[in-house]
Amino acid sequence: MSTASAARREIPEATVARLPLYLRALAALDSRGVEVVSSEELAEAAGVRSAGLRKDLSHLGSYGVRGVGYDVERLSEEISRELGLHHDWSVAIIGMGNLGHALAAYGGFATRGFSVRWLVDEDPAIIGTEIAGLQVIDFAELAQQAPESIIAVLATPPHAAQQAADQAIALGVRSILNFAPCMITVPPGVEVRKVDLATELQILAFHEQRGRDDEFGKWGDAR
Amino acid sequence: MSTASAARREIPEATVARLPLYLRALAALDSRGVEVVSSEELAEAAGVRSAGLRKDLSHLGSYGVRGVGYDVERLSEEISRELGLHHDWSVAIIGMGNLGHALAAYGGFATRGFSVRWLVDEDPAIIGTEIAGLQVIDFAELAQQAPESIIAVLATPPHAAQQAADQAIALGVRSILNFAPCMITVPPGVEVRKVDLATELQILAFHEQRGRDDEFGKWGDAR
DNA sequence: TATTGTGAAATAGTTCACAGCT
DNA sequence: AGCTGTGAACTATTTCACAATA
Numbered sequence: 001m002s003t004a005s006a007a008r009r010e011i012p013e014a015t016v017a018r019l020p021l022y023l024r025a026l027a028a029l030d031s032r033g034v035e036v037v038s039s040e041e042l043a044e045a046a047g048v049r050s051a052g053l054r055k056d057l058s059h060l061g062s063y064g065v066r067g068v069g070y071d072v073e074r075l076s077e078e079i080s081r082e083l084g085l086h087h088d089w090s091v092a093i094i095g096m097g098n099l100g101h102a103l104a105a106y107g108g109f110a111t112r113g114f115s116v117r118w119l120v121d122e123d124p125a126i127i128g129t130e131i132a133g134l135q136v137i138d139f140a141e142l143a144q145q146a147p148e149s150i151i152a153v154l155a156t157p158p159h160a161a162q163q164a165a166d167q168a169i170a171l172g173v174r175s176i177l178n179f180a181p182c183m184i185t186v187p188p189g190v191e192v193r194k195v196d197l198a199t200e201l202q203i204l205a206f207h208e209q210r211g212r213d214d215e216f217g218k219w220g221d222a223r
Numbered sequence: 224m225s226t227a228s229a230a231r232r233e234i235p236e237a238t239v240a241r242l243p244l245y246l247r248a249l250a251a252l253d254s255r256g257v258e259v260v261s262s263e264e265l266a267e268a269a270g271v272r273s274a275g276l277r278k279d280l281s282h283l284g285s286y287g288v289r290g291v292g293y294d295v296e297r298l299s300e301e302i303s304r305e306l307g308l309h310h311d312w313s314v315a316i317i318g319m320g321n322l323g324h325a326l327a328a329y330g331g332f333a334t335r336g337f338s339v340r341w342l343v344d345e346d347p348a349i350i351g352t353e354i355a356g357l358q359v360i361d362f363a364e365l366a367q368q369a370p371e372s373i374i375a376v377l378a379t380p381p382h383a384a385q386q387a388a389d390q391a392i393a394l395g396v397r398s399i400l401n402f403a404p405c406m407i408t409v410p411p412g413v414e415v416r417k418v419d420l421a422t423e424l425q426i427l428a429f430h431e432q433r434g435r436d437d438e439f440g441k442w443g444d445a446r
Numbered sequence: 447t448a449t450t451g452t453g454a455a456a457t458a459g460t461t462c463a464c465a466g467c468t
Numbered sequence: 469a470g471c472t473g474t475g476a477a478c479t480a481t482t483t484c485a486c487a488a489t490a
Contacts, residue, residue: 014481016429020422024404038449047406051483058451066450066489083425084432091424102325103420108404111421113428151427174434175427177420181247181331183270191430193423197326197400198334199243200416201314202306204374204398205336206239207414209307211397237459261471273471274461281473289467289472 011082015056019079021046022053026076038069085113089149092118092173094164095156096126096136099179103155104132114151118142122160139167151175158182165192234305238279242302244269245276249299261292308336312372315341315396317387318379319349319359322402326378327355337374341365345383362390374398381405388415 025045029037039057043050057063057070063078064070080086091114093100103109104119119136121127127136137145152168154161154176161180168176169190176192178184181199186192248268252260262280266273280286280293286301287293303309314337316323323342326332332339342359344350349359360368375391377384377399384403391399392413399415401407404422409415 012481017422017426019429020419020425021406023425024421025406028405040449045406047408049483051485052481054449054451055482062451064450067448068490069449082429084428085425087428087432089424089428089431098325098328099331102321102329105321106325106420108322108420109424111424114421114424149431151424151431175431177423177427182251183244183248183268185270189434191427191434193427195418195420195423196243197329197331197418198247198337199240200400200418201312201332201334201337201374202243202246202308203240204400204414204416205307205310205312206242206305208312208372208374208398209310211412211414235459263471272461274463275459277472278460278474285473287472290470291468292471 011059015059018046018048018056019083021048022056023076023079023083026072026079030072030076035072036069037072037075039064042070080113087113087149089114089151090117090147091115091151091153092120092142092146092168093153093155094120094168095154095160095180096121096123096131097155097157100153100155101131103153103179104134109153118145118150139171143171146171149174151177154178154180154184156180234282238282241269241271241279242306244271245279246299246302246306249295249302253295253299258295259292260295260298262287265293303336310336310372312337312374313340313370314338314374314376315343315365315369315391316376316378317343317391318377318383318403319344319346319354320378320380323376323378324354326376326402327357332376341368341373362394366394369394372397374400377401377403377407379403 022042025042029045039050039054043053046053060078060082063075091109093104093116096104096119100119104116109116116134119131119134120139120142121136122138127138129136150173152173152175154164156164158180161178161182162184165176165184165186169186174190176184176186176190178192178194181196184192245265248265252268262273262277266276269276283301283305286298314332316327316339319327319342327339327342339357342354342357343362343365344359345361350361352359373394373396375396375398377387379387381403384401384405385407388399388407388409392409397413399407399409399413401415401417404419407415
């Protein structure tokens with residue numbers, strides 16, 4: 001892919017995953033009144049290496065000034081645009097159990113560009129109640145109101161996740177953040193990202209166990 | 224690193240991150256009474272390619288039977304051991320705001336091997352209250368009770384995260400799951416994994432924007 | 447002079463395809 | 469006959485190191 005002319009636009013996935021990090025670091029710098037930042041400083045703030053940061057940014061275009069650094073505001077702007085944060089994205093949280101409830105109340109989603117607009121559940125006992133200032137609705141209702149691009153946050157129990165995803169996709173959802181501890185299958189063109197608490201703990205456990213072992217001699221010596 | 228003799232024990236990070244996935248898929252199969260599974264089927268259930276699954280498993284040793292497949296129970300056991308789930312891991316949730324509260328109530332952590340044992344906050348108004356059957360304590364109290372290996376789940380606001388992490392580390396914590404939307408710096412030997420809701424949404428937004436664009440001609444045509 | 451942007455080298459991860467077992 | 473385990477090929481990502489340049 002990519003003829004020489006279309007040189008722009010082919011951002012590696014690993015880079016995309018770091019752009020939000022840079023954006024947050026830039027916001028922190030901005031709020032401290034910093035106007036220009038070097039790749040070294042920004043990398044430090046974002047927890048990456050400076051060479052990697054420069055490579056990442058080079059995929060967006062040439063927004064730095066040699067010998068000087070990057071303009072904080074300008075770079076924020078460019079990254080925001082690249083990430084599509086000039087759009088307004090509406091979020092629907094599906095599944096109002098413990099986790100869904102918490103996510104609705106949690107401010108973390110309400111970054112610039114995103115707002116939680118719908119809370120969905122299928123339990124009649126929950127539908128109609130108010131959580132964090134929003135009425136809980138069912139899928140039929142969501143279908144009525146659903147506009148353009150919604151992002152669905154799946155917070156159902158695992159056994160309900162696939163069906164909930166299917167219903168959301170039927171409504172036109174093409175981006176899903178899946179908190180349910182299970183895999184869901186989706187048609188091509190639908191993007192799923194998974195956040196899995198148990199998995200993260202297990203990965204930590206692996207490393208902690210490993211670290212413990214390493215502390216004494218290498219493996220194989222006394223095993 | 225790694226002499227030829229130490230051939231075992233050098234599991235790629237990418238593989239480690241998938242082991243919990245396999246474990247969950249195996250648990251599902253087991254509960255359905257399946258006793259033997261092929262790499263093809265298990266890969267399907269876990270959402271990966273069969274060749275990759277086989278390569279991953281080969282890092283743990285040779286637990287499959289050619290022409291047959293993998294014994295579900297045996298493989299679960301081996302992966303569990305590898306992940307350190309034969310230990311019991313105690314989890315302390317630090318920060319009892321909306322998110323911490325929810326995480327405490329959420330069952331998702333209580334997979335085999337992990338149990339949430341302490342809820343920590345520094346706000347006197349919260350300390351002493353009971354959440355999900357546990358009393359909220361302060362760091363001093365945690366220091367009293369803290370035993371061997373704790374995993375800390377950071378759910379503080381961003382400005383408090385670094386200090387909370389430092390305190391946890393002073394108590395001997397070496398594994399941190401960070402839900403606070405900020406970077407924390409830790410000494411070598413301490414492992415941090417980050418779960419960041421805003422970041423995930425931004426990555427989804429990027430892809431959704433991209434997908435939208437691709438639907439009509441390539442970029443650059445009408446821009 | 448200080449710092450970016452980037453080829454080239456190094457490393458990590460994935461996929462292929464088939465030999466080797468059961 | 470069927471399925472695993474794995475070398476070899478391929479692709480992606482990171483790191484290095486330095487030429488380009490404001």
